[in-house]
Every structure is written in structure tokens, then in C-alpha cells.
Amino acid sequence: MSTSVAGLIDAYDPTLPLAEASTIPASWYVDPRIHALEKQTTFARTWQFAARADQVRAPGDYATCEIAGEPILVVRGEDGVLRGFFNVCRHHAAAVMTAEQGCAKNLRCPYHGWTYTLEGALKGTPGFLEECHFDRAGHGLVPVDVEEWEQWVFVRLERGGPSLAEYFGETVMAELRALRLDTLHWFERRHYIFDCNWKVFVDNYLDGGYHVPHLHKGLNSVLDFKRYTIENGPRHCLQSSPVVQGDDATFSAVRGGDRALYYWFHPNFMLNWYEGKLDTNIVRPLGVDRTEVIFDFWFADVSEAARGQNLASIAVGDVVQDEDMAICHSVQRGLRSRAYSTGRLSARREAGEHLFHRLLHADLSAGA
Numbered sequence: 201m202s203t204s205v206a207g208l209i210d211a212y213d214p215t216l217p218l219a220e221a222s223t224i225p226a227s228w229y230v231d232p233r234i235h236a237l238e239k240q241t242t243f244a245r246t247w248q249f250a251a252r253a254d255q256v257r258a259p260g261d262y263a264t265c266e267i268a269g270e271p272i273l274v275v276r277g278e279d280g281v282l283r284g285f286f287n288v289c290r291h292h293a294a295a296v297m298t299a300e301q302g303c304a305k306n307l308r309c310p311y312h313g314w315t316y317t318l319e320g321a322l323k324g325t326p327g328f329l330e331e332c333h334f335d336r337a338g339h340g341l342v343p344v345d346v347e348e349w350e351q352w353v354f355v356r357l358e359r360g361g362p363s364l365a366e367y368f369g370e371t372v373m374a375e376l377r378a379l380r381l382d383t384l385h386w387f388e389r390r391h392y393i394f395d396c397n398w399k400v401f402v403d404n405y406l407d408g409g410y411h412v413p414h415l416h417k418g419l420n421s422v423l424d425f426k427r428y429t430i431e432n433g434p435r436h437c438l439q440s441s442p443v444v445q446g447d448d449a450t451f452s453a454v455r456g457g458d459r460a461l462y463y464w465f466h467p468n469f470m471l472n473w474y475e476g477k478l479d480t481n482i483v484r485p486l487g488v489d490r491t492e493v494i495f496d497f498w499f500a501d502v503s504e505a506a507r508g509q510n511l512a513s514i515a516v517g518d519v520v521q522d523e524d525m526a527i528c529h530s531v532q533r534g535l536r537s538r539a540y541s542t543g544r545l546s547a548r549r550e551a552g553e554h555l556f557h558r559l560l561h562a563d564l565s566a567g568a
């Protein structure tokens with residue numbers, strides 16, 4: 201007999217202190233019912249990355265994406281206000297905007313030509329003449345919450361709840377402002393597919409550098425593992441390491457400055473910051489054991505002269521991603537083993553994972 205969803209959730213005790221805590225149960229990484237519940241809770245009720253701010257600066261600029269299986273559209277209106285909508289036509293549900301990004305005068309559905317204003321109101325319904333009781337005003341695109349933060353646009357599918365600043369806290373907002381991310385320029389986007397549950401990727405990210413000396417020899421050569429720090433906020437974790445000049449020339453050439461900062465924001469957004477460089481990670485579940493991680497790379501200098509250096513920096517990141525991909529796949533297979541249920545956490549290293557697991561437990565409990 202299979203355990204109920206409530207039973208699976210209750211199997212995790214969020215009250216245990218880190219020194220006594222274990223991971224969330226293996227079932228949470230493999231059970232489709234947990235995956236479905238995460239879509240309705242964690243992914244619908246938290247702030248989710250939808251676009252880069254540079255994609256939607258001028259009236260008519262729009263960008264589309266998919267969040268937890270939902271087609272989403274953000275668009276700047278004639279009035280200069282940025283809005284977010286479900287990208288689902290109110291006629292027969294086709295996606296209204298099909299390009300990844302662009303600039304439009306209005307939002308026209310390709311299926312039967314229904315047209316919406318940039319503010320989401322239904323304007324044109326070709327061939328509709330004799331329909332009774334058709335409430336045009338009630339057929340606008342369905343809105344989502346939207347906020348701009350630093351260089352990004354975030355949306356929340358289920359409307360209402362704390363603002364982004366309230367959710368993550370003013371302290372980390374100020375920390376990010378101080379980094380002057382507005383001096384960086386977007387360079388390139390890459391997509392990586394991981395054969396694992398999305399939480400395996402997040403866990404791996406949040407293990408406080410525990411795996412770095414073992415798995416990432418190159419990266420380890422430029423970080424000071426002993427002085428690696430881990431600080432939790434209410435809903436984010438900052439891991440930080442001094443940057444040193446190591447013996448791996450490829451890594452040393454592209455990782456300078458004093459410190460590396462690794463920010464995770466619940467549930468699925470990360471910032472990896474080195475002096476003059478940033479990459480953001482958006483972790484998108486594609487299925488219970490398949491995950492896409494979208495990397496946006498930003499640099500202080502994106503001139504033609506700096507192109508080679510920027511590509512070299514991305515290439516070094518690719519080495520790390522390949523190493524992580526292989527281990528994440530290995531972990532996913534192990535999580536399905538009858539030999540494994542939960543594992544203990546390192547008190548020195550794994551405070552970030554502990555926070556992530558407790559927040560997830562709260563999300564799932566609220567929805568179960």
C-alpha cells in the first residue's frame with residue numbers, strides 16, 4: 201500500500217535543529233504526487249523569474265516563459281506599466297504570444313485572431329456578431345503578480361501575498377543593491393538539462409561547498425574551502441568564499457576579485473557573483489526526474505575585445521556544470537534505491553539545505 205501524500209510530508213520533521221536534522225525523504229524526489237503538489241504550492245505561490253528587465257524596457261516590449269507548466273507573458277503597457285498575464289487566450293486557450301520576446305502594438309492570438317491591448321483588455325474578436333451575453337470586459341487576459349527587482353522581472357502565479365522585499369527581507373535587497381549589478385551587461389543565455397529532480401540540483405548548490413574539493417578540482421583551486429561561509433536569511437542563503445590564485449591556470453585566468461558570492465533565493469533562483477561577473481540560474485522542473493537550468497551570463501565588459509575572455513569564463517563554468525550533471529544523475533538514481541530513505545546533514549556545511557527543506561515542508565504542508 202502506498203503512503204498518502206500527507207504521510208509523505210509528515211515524514212519530515214522541520215523542528216529538528218541542524219545538528220540533528222536529516223534530508224527530506226527520498227520519496228519527495230521521485231513521487232509524482234509531490235511533484236504535482238509543488239507546482240500548486242511552491243511554484244505557484246513564490247516569486248518566480250519570468251524575464252530580464254532589459255527584455256521589457258519600452259512600451260510594447262514583451263517576453264514569454266513557462267512556469268510550472270503555465271504559459272506566462274510579461275508586457276509593458278502604453279502607460280509604461282509592466283504587467284504579467286497567463287499567456288492563454290480566453291477564446292480557446294491558445295498561447296497569445298508565441299515568440300520568446302519582441303515588441304508589439306497589441307497582443308494578437310494566432311489561432312482565431314482575438315486581440316488584446318498591451319494592458320490585457322480584450323479588444324478585437326473577428327467574426328463575433330451574434331453571440332448573446334458575451335461579456336467582453338470579463339474576457340481580458342488573466343493577470344499574475346509582477347515585480348521588477350534589480351535586473352529581473354519576477355511573477356507570482358497565485359495573486360496576493362508578500363511583496364518580493366517582504367518575502368526575502370530588506371537586508372538582502374540592500375546587499376544586492378550594494379553589488380551594483382546595474383553596471384553589468386547581459387551577454388548570453390545557456391540551457392543545461394539535468395537528469396534529476398529539481399531539488400537535487402538545489403541541494404547540490406546548497407551544500408556549503410562540501411562537494412567542491414571532491415568533485416570540482418579546478419574550481420576548488422581558486423576557492424578557500426576552509427574559510428567558506430554560509431549565512432541563512434529568512435528565505436535565502438548566501439554562501440561565500442575568498443577567491444585565491446590557485447594552480448589551475450584555466451580557472452585562475454577567469455576568476456578574480458576577493459570573494460565569490462553564491463546567493464540562493466527560495467525556491468529556484470541563484471546568483472553566482474565574482475568581481476565583474478555574474479551568472480543567474482533559474483531551475484525549472486521539466487518532470488519528476490528532469491530539470492532544466494537556465495544560465496544567464498553577465499559581464500562588466502561585453503565589448504568585442506572582451507568577448508574571448510567572457511567565453512573563457514563561461515567555458516570554465518561548463519566544466520563545473522558537467523561535473524554537477526553527472527553527480528546529480530547519480531544521486532537521482534540512488535534516491536530511487538530501496539537502500540536509501542534520508543541522509544544526515546553536515547552541521548558545518550549544510551545549513552542552506554536545511555533551510556531549503558524546511559521551507560519546502562512549509563509550502564507543501566500549506567497545500568496538502
Ligand code: FES
Nearest residue numbers: 289291292309312
Ligand atoms: S484561441 Fe485565441 S483566438 Fe481562438
Ligand SMILES: [Fe+2]
Nearest residue numbers: 404411416524
Ligand atoms: Fe557543484
